[in-house]
Amino acid sequence: MAGLAGRFARRWCSGLLGSPLQVPALGLHVGGPAMLASQKDFNNAVSQVKLLKEDPGNEVKLKLYALYKQATEGPCNVPKPGMLDFINKTKWDAWNALGSLSKEAARQNYVDLVSRLSASSESPSPEAPAADRKQPESDSLVVTSEDGITTIRLNRPAKKNALTTQMYHDIIAALQAASKDESAITVLTGSGDYYCSGNDLTNFTHLPAGGLEEMARSAAALLRDFVNCFIDFPKPLVAVVNGPAVGISVTILGLFDVVYATDRASFHTPFSHLGQSPEGCSSYTFPKIMGSSKAAEMLLFGKKLTAQEACAQGLVTEVFPDGTFQKEVWARLKAYSKLPPNAMRISKQIIRNREKEKLHAVNAEESSVLRERWQSDECMNAIASFLSRKAKL
Numbered sequence: 037m038a039g040l041a042g043r044f045a046r047r048w049c050s051g052l053l054g055s056p057l058q059v060p061a062l063g064l065h066v067g068g069p070a071m072l073a074s075q076k077d078f079n080n081a082v083s084q085v086k087l088l089k090e091d092p093g094n095e096v097k098l099k100l101y102a103l104y105k106q107a108t109e110g111p112c113n114v115p116k117p118g119m120l121d122f123i124n125k126t127k128w129d130a131w132n133a134l135g136s137l138s139k140e141a142a143r144q145n146y147v148d149l150v151s152r153l154s155a156s157s158e159s160p161s162p163e164a165p166a167a168d169r170k171q172p173e174s175d176s177l178v179v180t181s182e183d184g185i186t187t188i189r190l191n192r193p194a195k196k197n198a199l200t201t202q203m204y205h206d207i208i209a210a211l212q213a214a215s216k217d218e219s220a221i222t223v224l225t226g227s228g229d230y231y232c233s234g235n236d237l238t239n240f241t242h243l244p245a246g247g248l249e250e251m252a253r254s255a256a257a258l259l260r261d262f263v264n265c266f267i268d269f270p271k272p273l274v275a276v277v278n279g280p281a282v283g284i285s286v287t288i289l290g291l292f293d294v295v296y297a298t299d300r301a302s303f304h305t306p307f308s309h310l311g312q313s314p315e316g317c318s319s320y321t322f323p324k325i326m327g328s329s330k331a332a333e334m335l336l337f338g339k340k341l342t343a344q345e346a347c348a349q350g351l352v353t354e355v356f357p358d359g360t361f362q363k364e365v366w367a368r369l370k371a372y373s374k375l376p377p378n379a380m381r382i383s384k385q386i387i388r389n390r391e392k393e394k395l396h397a398v399n400a401e402e403s404s405v406l407r408e409r410w411q412s413d414e415c416m417n418a419i420a421s422f423l424s425r426k427a428k429l
């Protein structure tokens with residue numbers, strides 16, 4: 037059996053890194069949503085695979101293979117190999133599992149995967165001690181590490197912790213550092229009476245030289261990178277929801293492992309009111325968590341949930357009385373942080389890994405749709421209304 041497994045693994049690797057990945061990409065679809073990776077990005081990624089310093093392992097090679105086939109040939113269109121043709125059957129299964137994923141989305145996922153592989157094979161050391169942590173660029177985010185817990189705190193209470201462009205960048209950097217530090221658990225929480233009021237709507241008022249189109253392009257790219265960090269985060273990720281939550285701070289909760297909320301919290305995704313559409317993979321995670329009709333009421337009609345309702349729907353793990361919220365939650369997290377960290381990481385991997393490709397595809401699609409939405413009259417009018425103090429949620 038071991039011999040068969042060894043032969044399988046050897047042939048497998050040569051099969052995967054053989055023909056399909058080394059064949060120059062021919063006849064690929066060019067165009068599609070401009071937000072997604074270009075043909076050139078894809079070709080570069082195909083070349084980059086051959087330069088990886090570390091063998092990414094069979095599972096990843098299988099993903100690369102499947103994405104390559106989907107990106108170049110579209111959905112699996114060849115007959116399923118026979119039961120005993122192990123290698124080709126496994127490859128066929130991986131390709132077929134991508135279903136009707138578009139060529140463009142597959143190309144984007146391939147580029148993203150290669151970029152993550154290149155970055156991790158270049159990272160100098162797996163552990164970054166908390167003391168060496170680069171502090172965020174602005175005071176609006178505070179990152180601390182104590183008792184095996186890295187806490188990322190939104191710290192803009194006067195603006196209800198609305199997320200500025202700088203804060204998105206700082207959260208990305210904080211998550212990247214936390215994924216490599218010595219802490220066992222990472223927490224996101226807010227200062228003051230709000231958890232977070234979502235995207236700072238004034239982000240859209242600083243028009244770059246390229247105008248609205250360029251603003252929408254760069255916002256969509258930032259959104260995609262931001263959400264990718266949550267999808268890929270390797271350790272237990274806990275949201276300590278200390279008050280009302282709005283917009284993107286709610287949608288990304290589906291990517292957290294555990295969500296604790298005060299009974300003062302509420303959960304509001306008013307995308308239609310804002311002329312926008314769901315992000316943070318919520319178009320996929322919310323129907324999965326709460327069923328499609330409850331998800332639709334939140335994401336289409338902007339129904340605001342109380343903490344108890346969100347808990348009953350499965351979005352929140354547990355609700356605590358506001359008076360004892362901080363004490364109870366932190367005591368519990370401190371106890372959890374003493375559990376063996378590698379076991380927690382591995383368990384998270386098992387729970388989440390099979391969903392990752394799907395989540396990346398959903399994230400790319402949601403960002404692409406929002407890019408268009410942000411240039412619409414519906415969205416511009418809603419933001420102008422808020423800024424001119426005519427509208428509030």
Ligand SMILES: CCCCCCCCCCC/C=C/C(=O)SCCNC(=O)CCNC(=O)[C@H](O)C(C)(C)COP(=O)(O)OP(=O)(O)OC[C@H]1O[C@@H](n2cnc3c(N)ncnc32)[C@H](O)[C@@H]1OP(=O)(O)O
Pocket residue numbers: 194195196198199201204233234235236237238239240251252254255256258259282283284285306307310312315422427428429
């Ligand atoms: C070019 C690059 C750009 C990059 C951007 C990246 C883009 C990624 C975007 C991802 C998509 C995200 C979508 C969302 O998150 S949608 C949700 C957006 N949020 C809102 O619409 C909330 C708006 N705020 C309100 O309705 C109310 O403020 C709120 C109900 C939250 C609280 O009301 P309350 O009466 O209690 O408090 P105030 O209104 O007086 O608020 C205090 C001050 O805070 C300011 N504030 C609050 N929230 C926001 C916000 N989201 N954006 C900007 N400013 C906000 C509010 O204006 C007050 O300010 P002042 O004291 O100066 O008046």
